[in-house]
Amino acid sequence: MSAVAAPGASAARLPGAGARPSRPRRWPARVVVLAVLVAITAWSWVAVDVDLAVIAHNFSNAQNTLVQLFQPDYSFFGETLQPLLETIQMAVIGTAVGCAVSLPLSFLASRATNPNGPLLGFVRTVMNVVRSIPDLLYASIFVTVVGTGALSGVLSLFLFNLGIMVKLISEALDGVDRGGQEAALASGATWLQADRAAMLPEVAPQYVSQTIYVLELNIRASTVIGLVGAGGLGMLIDRVRTFYQYHYLSLVILEILVLVLLLELLSSAVRKRLVR
Amino acid sequence: MSGEQFEGAGLRTRTGAGIRFEHVNVTYPNGYQGLRDVSLTIEPGEMVAVVGLSGAGKSTLVRTINGLVPITSGEITVGDVSDGGPADGAAAGATYRLSALRGAAQRRLRSEVGMVFQSFNLARRTTVLNNVLVGRLHHTPTWRSLLGAWRADDVELAMQALERVEIVQKAYSNASELSGGQQQRVAIARTLAQQPRVILADEPVASLDPPTSHVVMRDLQRINADLGITVVVNLHFLDLARRYGQRMIGLRAGEVVYDGPAADADESTLEEIYGRSLTAEDVLDAPPAVLE
Numbered sequence: 001m002s003a004v005a006a007p008g009a010s011a012a013r014l015p016g017a018g019a020r021p022s023r024p025r026r027w028p029a030r031v032v033v034l035a036v037l038v039a040i041t042a043w044s045w046v047a048v049d050v051d052l053a054v055i056a057h058n059f060s061n062a063q064n065t066l067v068q069l070f071q072p073d074y075s076f077f078g079e080t081l082q083p084l085l086e087t088i089q090m091a092v093i094g095t096a097v098g099c100a101v102s103l104p105l106s107f108l109a110s111r112a113t114n115p116n117g118p119l120l121g122f123v124r125t126v127m128n129v130v131r132s133i134p135d136l137l138y139a140s141i142f143v144t145v146v147g148t149g150a151l152s153g154v155l156s157l158f159l160f161n162l163g164i165m166v167k168l169i170s171e172a173l174d175g176v177d178r179g180g181q182e183a184a185l186a187s188g189a190t191w192l193q194a195d196r197a198a199m200l201p202e203v204a205p206q207y208v209s210q211t212i213y214v215l216e217l218n219i220r221a222s223t224v225i226g227l228v229g230a231g232g233l234g235m236l237i238d239r240v241r242t243f244y245q246y247h248y249l250s251l252v253i254l255e256i257l258v259l260v261l262l263l264e265l266l267s268s269a270v271r272k273r274l275v276r
Numbered sequence: 277m278s279g280e281q282f283e284g285a286g287l288r289t290r291t292g293a294g295i296r297f298e299h300v301n302v303t304y305p306n307g308y309q310g311l312r313d314v315s316l317t318i319e320p321g322e323m324v325a326v327v328g329l330s331g332a333g334k335s336t337l338v339r340t341i342n343g344l345v346p347i348t349s350g351e352i353t354v355g356d357v358s359d360g361g362p363a364d365g366a367a368a369g370a371t372y373r374l375s376a377l378r379g380a381a382q383r384r385l386r387s388e389v390g391m392v393f394q395s396f397n398l399a400r401r402t403t404v405l406n407n408v409l410v411g412r413l414h415h416t417p418t419w420r421s422l423l424g425a426w427r428a429d430d431v432e433l434a435m436q437a438l439e440r441v442e443i444v445q446k447a448y449s450n451a452s453e454l455s456g457g458q459q460q461r462v463a464i465a466r467t468l469a470q471q472p473r474v475i476l477a478d479e480p481v482a483s484l485d486p487p488t489s490h491v492v493m494r495d496l497q498r499i500n501a502d503l504g505i506t507v508v509v510n511l512h513f514l515d516l517a518r519r520y521g522q523r524m525i526g527l528r529a530g531e532v533v534y535d536g537p538a539a540d541a542d543e544s545t546l547e548e549i550y551g552r553s554l555t556a557e558d559v560l561d562a563p564p565a566v567l568e
Contacts, residue, residue, distance in 0.1 A: 179397030180407070183463070186342055187470055188387030188414035193421045197410050201402035 068246035069253075076248045080236060084255055087232035090150050091218035094157025099211045101158075102165035109166050110173035112181075113195045131163030139225035150231035153222055160221060161214050168210050169203060176202040205274040212267040219263055223256055292321040292506035293369065293388065293473035294357035295341055300350035302336050302530075310336035310345065312530040317357055318523075320473075323500040323507045325521025325538055327514060329550055333530040334510040338476045341508065342389040343374055343382050351375050354385060354474065369473060387414035390467025390505075392496075394479035396459040400452040404443070404462050407451050408434040411469030430469075437468035441495055457488035464495055468503075475499065477509040481516065486560050489513075493520045513560040514546050 107113045108123040138159050142152035180198030189197065226234015233252055240248040295318040302310040310333050318324055326334045339345040340352055355371030372385040390411070398407045412430040413421055420426065438444040441461040446454060451462060460480060467475050477496060481489035493509075497520050500507040511517045517524055518538050526534030526541075526549035534545050547553055 177400070179393065179395055180399035180410070182344075183391065183393060183397040183466065184410045184413055186344055186386055186389075186391040187411050187466070188383040188385070189410065189421075190383065190413075190418070192418060193413045193416070194410075196422050196424075197406070197413060198399040201399050201406070204401065 065246050069250040071247050072251040072254055073247040076251050080252055083233045083236040086150055087222045090153045090222045090232050093154050094161055094218050095215045098158045098161025099165055102162050105166045106169035107195055109170040112173050112178055113199050115191055127166045130159055131167060135160040135221050135225055139230040140228045143229040148229035153225055153230035153232055156225050156230055157218050164214060169207055172203045172206045209271045209274050212270055216263050216267055219259055292504045293355050294320045296353040296357040298351045300352060301348045303348045309530055314532055316535060320506055321504045323522045324525060325517035326510045326525045327517045327549060328527035332527040334527055335478055338478050338508055338510050341476055342386050343377055387470060388473045390470045390472035390475040392463050392467060392477040392480045394482045396463045398451040398459055403448050404451055405434055405447040407462055408437055408465045408469050411466045434469045437465035440468055441465045456484050457491060460492050472505060474506045479510050515559040515561055
């Protein structure tokens with residue numbers, strides 16, 4: 001064996017290497033974090049009075065419902081077509097308009113692309129408010145303002161999309177390498193020109209991929225917001241549920257499942273091609 | 277490559293601009309002093325190498341010339357810096373005083389000053405051609421730049437710039453598919469598309485291997501010689517500075533400690549600039565001549 005001994009040999013330490021650092025003690029902090037998490041969960045459990053026995057107790061009531069749910073009535077299919085189409089249309093319009101409007105707003109909401117501090121703060125504050133309101137609440141508001149139907153659904157989806165897209169794309173812009181932008185500014189371009197020529201191409205694949213993701217979210221969301229009257233399959237679900245027509249309901253659920261699966265296949269195929 | 281194939285084409289020679297520093301000081305917001313009382317004049321069409329240790333102010337010096345770094349006091353003039361005004365018959369371009377230059381006037385100056393960066397600074401997810409066209413943004417209306425509807429003349433100019441750095445066959449490749457040396461040549465083409473009067477190069481070869489470094493330096497040298505564009509280039513490697521610069525400016529702690537012909541700089545002047553003896557790490561190619 002050579003003079004430079006194998007690791008582990010007691011005499012292997014290089015001269016002048018200095019003292020090795022002692023291993024930092026991290027476990028006390030971890031124990032505290034874990035204890036806090038357990039405490040919060042336990043407190044929530046007790047506070048909302050979760051009683052698992054209720055499930056077993058009420059199971060006999062559910063039996064009949066479950067039997068109906070597992071026997072979808074396919075003859076109902078014809079009546080679901082129109083609401084199904086409306087759900088897709090609402091989702092498409094909401095996505096198209098929401099994502100189109102979100103693009104310029106994303107550039108205004110990113111520190112990397114908007115040098116105007118007050119404007120940046122204003123846009124970010126407004127977008128935080130837009131994003132903090134859940135889609136179902138938007139739907140209930142719009143149903144009271146413009147009435148039940150697809151229009152309230154589209155408006156809710158639009159704001160729902162705006163919140164998500166501006167957040168995701170402005171954060172993507174924050175993380176992009178700004179070299180191209182610096183070069184454009186150094187060549188006498190305006191900020192708008194530099195952002196368009198050097199920053200947009202860098203986030204374009206993410207923008208397309210997020211748009212497809214948002215379309216997927218919208219299909220799911222548009223079924224839910226229908227429950228409060230904002231059009232689409234959700235309104236149908238609300239109707240059949242009210243009359244305890246669970247074999248109809250199960251067909252609608254089945255359709256949503258198929259639709260979401262198809263969309264997911266499509267979106268993952270497209271995104272795989274984009275992210276390279 | 278001869279200059280004649282570019283005659284009459286879009287990349288025609290314009291008179292290079294002169295640059296004059298008068299008692300320029302730069303103090304950064306954190307209190308760090310980048311430049312101390314720098315006074316010097318760079319003649320139109322000169323090729324100047326700026327050398328010094330990192331932190332000596334090389335980058336600051338170069339970046340004050342296009343206003344990327346604002347000067348704290350003093351004055352920088354870009355354009356006509358001759359004492360008696362423009363010479364007879366000389367088609368003098370605009371002259372800019374940087375201390376008060378803001379907004380549209382600053383953008384106009386920047387359109388006449390091209391810049392090459394250490395890290396190439398390309399938009400990596402778009403084509404080489406689109407990157408070169410960035411050099412035409414200043415002359416392109418906003419609606420055209422938003423739509424990407426470039427003028428045919430500007431596309432032609434960009435193609436000629438790519439031909440000049442011998443990389444036109446990559447025009448429609450994505451910038452990310454190119455090697456470092458190729459990316460830097462695209463960046464040089466981008467400055468050429470500006471039809472600049474000055475090219476600033478901030479450590480243009482620091483991210484490249486030695487053979488590629490020479491290719492890029494020769495490109496800059498040829499552009500200076502053939503097109504008459506004033507070139508100011510920051511270099512860490514002393515042998516490159518002596519080989520490609522006509523004139524060398526040595527900076528140490530923000531002050532000019534050497535200013536003279538690059539060829540005259542011997543080992544003692546270089547040690548004066550660096551404040552220590554030279555090592556093999558100060559030169560690009562071994563065996564280093566300066567160490568003999």
